[in-house]
Amino acid sequence: xxxxxKGGETAILNSYRLLDAQRRGDxxxxxxxxxxxxxxxxxxxxRVMTEGSVYDPDLAALAIQQACGDLIEAIFLVRAYRxxxxxxxxxxxxxxxxMTVTRRVSAIFKDxxxxxxxxxxxxxxxxxxxxxxxxxxPPQPEPRVPAPASPQVSAPPDWVPRAVDWLNRxxxxxxxxxxxxxxxxxxxxxxxxRFPADRSTRLQNLARGDEGFLLAMAYSTQRGxxxxxxxxxxxxxxxxxxxxxxxxxxxVLSIGDIEVTECDMVNQFAGSKDVxxxxxxxxxxxxxxxxxxxxxxxxVDRALRAPExxxxxxxxxxxxxxxxxxxxxLEASGFVxxxxxxxxxxxxxxxxxxxxMRAQAVAGAQAIAHxxxxxx
Amino acid sequence: MSACTSPSVPQADATTNAIAPYGTDGYNFAYLDERTxxxxxxxxxxxxxxxxxxxxxxxxxxxxxxxxxxxxIQVTAALIGPQDILKVIxxxxxxxxxxxxxxxxxxRTTGVRVTTRTVEATLIQTRHRIPETPLRExxxxxxxxxxxxxxxxxxxxxxxxxxxxxxxxYGLMHVKLYEDIARYGHIATTYDYPVRVxxxxxxxxxxxxxxxNPKMHMNPALQLFGAGxxxxxxxxxxxxxxxxxxxxDHPFTVQRWETACALxxxxxxxxxxxxxxxxxxRLHVCSDSDYCESRRAAHxxxxxxGGTPWTS
Numbered sequence: 001x002x003x004x005x006k007g008g009e010t011a012i013l014n015s016y017r018l019l020d021a022q023r024r025g026d027x028x029x030x031x032x033x034x035x036x037x038x039x040x041x042x043x044x045x046x047r048v049m050t051e052g053s054v055y056d057p058d059l060a061a062l063a064i065q066q067a068c069g070d071l072i073e074a075i076f077l078v079r080a081y082r083x084x085x086x087x088x089x090x091x092x093x094x095x096x097x098x099m100t101v102t103r104r105v106s107a108i109f110k111d112x113x114x115x116x117x118x119x120x121x122x123x124x125x126x127x128x129x130x131x132x133x134x135x136x137x138p139p140q141p142e143p144r145v146p147a148p149a150s151p152q153v154s155a156p157p158d159w160v161p162r163a164v165d166w167l168n169r170x171x172x173x174x175x176x177x178x179x180x181x182x183x184x185x186x187x188x189x190x191x192x193x194r195f196p197a198d199r200s201t202r203l204q205n206l207a208r209g210d211e212g213f214l215l216a217m218a219y220s221t222q223r224g225x226x227x228x229x230x231x232x233x234x235x236x237x238x239x240x241x242x243x244x245x246x247x248x249x250x251x252v253l254s255i256g257d258i259e260v261t262e263c264d265m266v267n268q269f270a271g272s273k274d275v276x277x278x279x280x281x282x283x284x285x286x287x288x289x290x291x292x293x294x295x296x297x298x299x300v301d302r303a304l305r306a307p308e309x310x311x312x313x314x315x316x317x318x319x320x321x322x323x324x325x326x327x328x329x330l331e332a333s334g335f336v337x338x339x340x341x342x343x344x345x346x347x348x349x350x351x352x353x354x355x356x357m358r359a360q361a362v363a364g365a366q367a368i369a370h371x372x373x374x375x376x
Numbered sequence: 377m378s379a380c381t382s383p384s385v386p387q388a389d390a391t392t393n394a395i396a397p398y399g400t401d402g403y404n405f406a407y408l409d410e411r412t413x414x415x416x417x418x419x420x421x422x423x424x425x426x427x428x429x430x431x432x433x434x435x436x437x438x439x440x441x442x443x444x445x446x447x448x449i450q451v452t453a454a455l456i457g458p459q460d461i462l463k464v465i466x467x468x469x470x471x472x473x474x475x476x477x478x479x480x481x482x483x484r485t486t487g488v489r490v491t492t493r494t495v496e497a498t499l500i501q502t503r504h505r506i507p508e509t510p511l512r513e514x515x516x517x518x519x520x521x522x523x524x525x526x527x528x529x530x531x532x533x534x535x536x537x538x539x540x541x542x543x544x545x546y547g548l549m550h551v552k553l554y555e556d557i558a559r560y561g562h563i564a565t566t567y568d569y570p571v572r573v574x575x576x577x578x579x580x581x582x583x584x585x586x587x588x589n590p591k592m593h594m595n596p597a598l599q600l601f602g603a604g605x606x607x608x609x610x611x612x613x614x615x616x617x618x619x620x621x622x623x624x625d626h627p628f629t630v631q632r633w634e635t636a637c638a639l640x641x642x643x644x645x646x647x648x649x650x651x652x653x654x655x656x657x658r659l660h661v662c663s664d665s666d667y668c669e670s671r672r673a674a675h676x677x678x679x680x681x682g683g684t685p686w687t688s
């Protein structure tokens with residue numbers, strides 16, 4: 001005799017214990033500390049901060065540990081915590097042109113004031129597994145070799161102007177002036193996304209969006225699903241000051257630095273009736289070192305501007321409702337995985353329907369066969 | 377409060393707070409901060425004022441995943457008070473893992489009394505069912521809604537469906553139902569069957585079986601719908617007309633079973649089919665576990681007093 005399923009509660013509590021055991025792994029191996037994750041898995045930490053929308057390396061490292069290294073789960077943990085935090089104030093817009101750069105490359109000029117600075121990057125590594133690392137302590141990093149003095153470019157100044165800004169001198173690239181009355185941007189974490197969404201709202205959504213999703217969307221624009229002819233105007237990584245201006249003060253306070261990755265993508269634009277041909281921009285910004293994310297974001301940003309630039313918007317990456325409604329890993333992961341939840345009531349209804357329809361189909365076929373037999 | 381208590385029905389388990397894996401220090405009563413609750417209550421009030429209309433709200437990232445009831449949880453969290461008695465069901469049952477998890481969440485964050493008894497609860501959060509026991513005035517039924525827009529499968533662009541709602545232009549849905557009839561001879565929608573609320577808005581009743589649709593009509597309880605991922609709240613106030621879409625020559629009908637519940641003998645409840653062995657033997661039992669248990673308890677009592685079982 002069937003007995004109604006009980007014990008869901010016990011099962012849940014046991015699953016917590018099994019999860020703890022899975023997280024710890026072999027207990028003869030020393031446990032990871034949050035500080036180790038923060039210091040040695042920096043790129044994971046940076047992604048969790050970016051898509052988690054909180055700049056806090058310790059919190060991100062804790063989330064990565066708690067999530068057994070599942071970054072989307074870690075982002076979820078950080079987001080759920082973030083949702084409970086009060087808003088103390090708003091910073092002034094970041095002045096990324098004043099960034100202290102550790103990496104800065106432009107693909108559109110051979111050299112630019114401030115120089116090309118390779119910085120820490122996988123770009124020119126040869127992807128060979130370092131087998132000796134398996135069994136031994138990793139070697140300490142080798143000291144930096146001083147760069148040969150360049151005849152044209154002097155040592156980087158304290159801050160370097162954006163490469164794209166040089167195009168402005170000839171009016172070759174669109175200006176992005178501060179809009180009239182500088183309206184406050186919407187806060188997507190406080191208001192739902194509505195359509196049509198303005199660019200600042202779209203950029204906010206993309207900044208929180210899943211890196212893999214944006215990467216695929218950006219890639220599609222390079223393969224004919226959007227008329228995109230991008231050049232990496234500039235990618236820069238470095239620290240910028242966070243500034244606030246409290247109401248009661250008439251001066252600006254710097255409350256600390258954060259590390260960000262910024263990407264300015266330069267795209268062709270054929271011009272229109274009113275605007276002569278010029279270059280247009282796509283923009284990407286991420287916390288920490290998230291270059292793939294920032295570049296993908298800038299390509300998708302540009303693709304989403306198709307309607308306002310008078311381009312036809314027929315490809316997925318150009319359609320704001322498609323891109324912005326599906327970019328969030330929490331929403332996507334939650335809804336895809338909710339299929340694990342019981343659905344047997346709905347399934348029961350479908351079972352009944354399919355049985356009825358099959359019975360009708362069989363009855364119909366029999367009736368036809370009978371008609372043919374009797375020749376009527 | 378119901379007088380008929382039964383020993384077979386598990387009562388609120390007060391021990392679960394003690395074995396919570398992580399503390400809840402630093403969180404407000406019912407998790408959400410009071411400002412957020414106010415924002416949600418404002419959305420609920422608007423929803424009640426415009427029955428069936430989807431009110432956008434600033435849905436928060438909850439500590440449970442989107443798609444697992446975050447909309448219902450936010451509505452419940454905005455409404456729940458220390459005096460409330462909470463019941464949480466999923467697929468009609470209090471014991472499915474997701475229902476257990478959500479109930480535990482509110483036990484941890486509010487400490488309110490919980491119950492499995494429909495008649496006892498002041499707040500009922502549900503996924504995919506409406507309890508068989510009729511609700512009464514003063515009770516609130518909170519539905520978890522995955523997709524609030526009834527026409528999303530037909531027109532995925534929200535900007536378009538919003539216009540259709542504004543114009544009360546629901547031809548798209550009628551054409552879909554008509555095409556079902558043309559193709560199959562009947563309407564091939566068995567759950568999340570679209571309804572018209574108060575003669576105005578087309579509304580998704582959430583994925584309840586269409587068997588439950590008639591219960592929404594003129595219900596004395598307040599029915600609230602929360603969609604967390606899609607960031608919408610809507611409502612059916614007490615005693616509001618809720619009509620399932622149909623045609624004059626194809627009236628709305630609900631599922632019926634040829635068997636009775638194998639446990640309580642009910643012939644009027646939604647039955648789940650259970651496969652009991654590897655030869656495919658099937659058994660039908662009530663999906664509403666409280667309804668089933670209450671009926672069995674009543675039988676037992678009657679049998680004790682010399683009555684006959686299997687009569688209700």
